[in-house]
Amino acid sequence: MSAAPMPFRAEVSRLLDIVVHSLYSDKEVFLRELISNASDACDKLRYEALTRPELLDDPADFKIVLSVDKKARSITVADNGIGMTRDELVENLGTIARSGTSAFLEQIADAKKADINQIGQFGVGFYAAFMVAQAVEVKSRKAGASESWEWESDGRGEFTVEESDKTSRGTEVTVYLKQGEDEFLDVERLRAIIAKYSDHIAIPVMLEGEDKPANRASALWMRPKSDITAEQYKEFYHHVAHAFDEAALTMHWRAEGRIEYAGLLFVPSLKPFDLFDPKREHGVKLYVKRVFITDHAQGLVPPWLRFLRGVVDSEDLPLNVSREMLQNNPMLAKIRQGVTKKVLADLGKLAADNAEAYAKVWDNFGAVLKEGLYEDSDYRADLSKLLRCRSTAGEGWVSLADYVSRMKEGQESIFYICGESAEKLRRNPHLEGFKAKGVEVLLLTETVDDFWPGALESFEGKNFKSVTRSGEDLGKITGEDKAENKPAAEGTDDLIALMKLTLGDAVKDVRLSDRLTSSPVCLTADEGDLDIHLERFLKQHNQIRVPSKRILELNPKHALIAQMAERAKQSGAADHLKDVAWLLFDQARLLDGDTLSDPVAFSERLGVVLKKAV
Numbered sequence: 001m002s003a004a005p006m007p008f009r010a011e012v013s014r015l016l017d018i019v020v021h022s023l024y025s026d027k028e029v030f031l032r033e034l035i036s037n038a039s040d041a042c043d044k045l046r047y048e049a050l051t052r053p054e055l056l057d058d059p060a061d062f063k064i065v066l067s068v069d070k071k072a073r074s075i076t077v078a079d080n081g082i083g084m085t086r087d088e089l090v091e092n093l094g095t096i097a098r099s100g101t102s103a104f105l106e107q108i109a110d111a112k113k114a115d116i117n118q119i120g121q122f123g124v125g126f127y128a129a130f131m132v133a134q135a136v137e138v139k140s141r142k143a144g145a146s147e148s149w150e151w152e153s154d155g156r157g158e159f160t161v162e163e164s165d166k167t168s169r170g171t172e173v174t175v176y177l178k179q180g181e182d183e184f185l186d187v188e189r190l191r192a193i194i195a196k197y198s199d200h201i202a203i204p205v206m207l208e209g210e211d212k213p214a215n216r217a218s219a220l221w222m223r224p225k226s227d228i229t230a231e232q233y234k235e236f237y238h239h240v241a242h243a244f245d246e247a248a249l250t251m252h253w254r255a256e257g258r259i260e261y262a263g264l265l266f267v268p269s270l271k272p273f274d275l276f277d278p279k280r281e282h283g284v285k286l287y288v289k290r291v292f293i294t295d296h297a298q299g300l301v302p303p304w305l306r307f308l309r310g311v312v313d314s315e316d317l318p319l320n321v322s323r324e325m326l327q328n329n330p331m332l333a334k335i336r337q338g339v340t341k342k343v344l345a346d347l348g349k350l351a352a353d354n355a356e357a358y359a360k361v362w363d364n365f366g367a368v369l370k371e372g373l374y375e376d377s378d379y380r381a382d383l384s385k386l387l388r389c390r391s392t393a394g395e396g397w398v399s400l401a402d403y404v405s406r407m408k409e410g411q412e413s414i415f416y417i418c419g420e421s422a423e424k425l426r427r428n429p430h431l432e433g434f435k436a437k438g439v440e441v442l443l444l445t446e447t448v449d450d451f452w453p454g455a456l457e458s459f460e461g462k463n464f465k466s467v468t469r470s471g472e473d474l475g476k477i478t479g480e481d482k483a484e485n486k487p488a489a490e491g492t493d494d495l496i497a498l499m500k501l502t503l504g505d506a507v508k509d510v511r512l513s514d515r516l517t518s519s520p521v522c523l524t525a526d527e528g529d530l531d532i533h534l535e536r537f538l539k540q541h542n543q544i545r546v547p548s549k550r551i552l553e554l555n556p557k558h559a560l561i562a563q564m565a566e567r568a569k570q571s572g573a574a575d576h577l578k579d580v581a582w583l584l585f586d587q588a589r590l591l592d593g594d595t596l597s598d599p600v601a602f603s604e605r606l607g608v609v610l611k612k613a614v
């Protein structure tokens with residue numbers, strides 16, 4: 001039976017284009033990808049067979065066989081794993097299931113040299129064969145099915161699927177080599193590639209006609225650390241994480257005692273593209289006694305460690321545990337505790353031993369770890385030590401311990417300010433008084449930063465306080481105080497009264513400020529009110545209808561305010577200063593990144609005031 005050709009989905013065509021033209025410098029990795037898929041297919045069947053043993057009909061032993069046909073100039077990778085139905089062939093080899101792939105491909109469409117390190121995450125795997133192939137043929141019989149199917153394509157936009165004569169279970173991928181790729185017909189070359197990339201694969205990889213596997217065929221995570229080379233860890237990381245970078249941190253350990261498991265986990269050196277996918281799924285595979293169970297065991301690692309990649313292999317969970325049963329399994333909860341503690345401890349060690357390497361991890365995953373600070377009280381204390389922030393003390397990352405060690409006499413709180421970017425925050429008027437006194441302020445710029453200071457409450461006994469909040473803090477701190485201390489001008493009280501009267505309900509209060517040195521005004525939140533930045537965030541997400549009123553602080557040292565105070569004593573001042581009062585209020589809003597409540601009124605007032613000034 002022959003079938004009409006089907007087109008690849010658009011993103012596959014684009015991907016193939018990239019693969020064929022620029023992607024890998026090492027073409028040999030196509031073999032690693034095919035063997036990796038064959039191994040995954042065996043893992044999947046082994047899991048299915050736990051509940052449906054009849055699926056493992058004839059050969060119950062899993063293996064992957066590589067054969068070469070010099071006449072046809074082809075190599076074949078055959079496995080006796082789970083196999084694919086017709087629909088699965090179309091779906092798995094004709095589309096890219098992963099979310100975000102299209103968007104990513106669009107983004108790199110112009111880039112001449114696509115970044116392999118990034119594209120690896122998208123499961124380019126199978127398509128890598130087209131680097132060396134003029135055509136690829138995939139014959140497959142799904143375990144338990146009575147028919148088999150054959151997929152074929154030259155990688156140029158279309159593929160066909162028709163019925164096949166394959167009688168055994170599993171999948172055979174045949175790669176018909178392009179001119180000039182004959183090196184892959186050499187068995188010794190293949191042996192070397194397997195040794196290099198596939199030694200850690202737990203299923204035996206056989207060269208046809210030989211009876212000894214060409215790889216070690218034992219689970220890498222069960223081998224003693226001393227037997228494993230850095231290169232082998234790296235290859236395993238690439239296999240398990242579908243990654244192509246060097247892991248930033250490799251953690252390999254065995255827990256023994258009340259619960260027994262082995263863990264081999266990696267912190268990537270690149271941010272996975274779906275790190276902020278709302279599903280927040282992690283990338284740690286669960287095995288039970290060497291049998292693969294699932295990629296997404298809910299509860300195996302907390303969502304705020306979802307950047308981890310690797311394997312956890314339990315000795316205690318029952319082999320017939322269903323994926324559904326895992327959800328609230330107390331044993332799994334214990335494993336999660338152990339894994340979480342180990343990872344936090346190792347991150348702490350990295351931070352202590354190699355601040356630069358840790359800074360890179362924080363650059364990539366700090367925002368995710370901070371979610372834990374907010375939502376997981378069990379690990380808050382550990383996470384607060386790992387926390388790094390930007391601050392007014394300099395350009396680099398600052399730890400809370402650093403901050404506390406630099407606190408001034410009389411300073412009781414850890415001060416922070418939230419906003420869009422560190423650059424903008426550095427110029428925020430709220431910081432003026434703190435700068436003048438040499439008091440450090442943390443500059444927080446991520447969404448989660450609006451939340452964790454409230455959740456964490458304190459560090460080494462010091463509470464967290466936003467500088468946009470009113471309070472007497474600065475007065476109590478004996479700093480170097482670079483600002484000159486002129487007494488407030490006479491008439492300041494009149495000015496305050498006048499401004500309160502003018503602004504009325506638009507503000508909660510008008511006060512003199514001790515936090516301003518060069519700006520005339522700023523808005524602050526009253527003690528019990530929401531932080532200004534947090535409130536804006538909640539408003540954007542429709543969590544708040546009625547905004548809180550703010551306190552307008554005046555800088556008595558500022559020439560404009562002093563002049564206004566002078567004028568405020570005289571008669572008819574209210575009329576004269578009304579427009580200026582409103583303009584100052586609007587200016588303060590703008591400086592906080594807010595919008596004008598009434599742009600028309602604003603420009604009218606500005607017109608009046610400018611006219612007087614000219």
Ligand code: ADP
Pocket residue numbers: 033037038040041079081082083084092093122123124125126127171242
């Ligand atoms: P990935 O392995 O990252 O999922 P690939 O491009 O390597 O992406 O493979 C795509 C999909 O094709 C796999 O997820 C799998 O469902 C299917 N597949 C590929 N090779 C095999 C195989 N030998 N046996 C069964 N399924 C396979």
Ligand code: MG
Pocket residue numbers: 033036037123125126
């Ligand atoms: Mg693959």
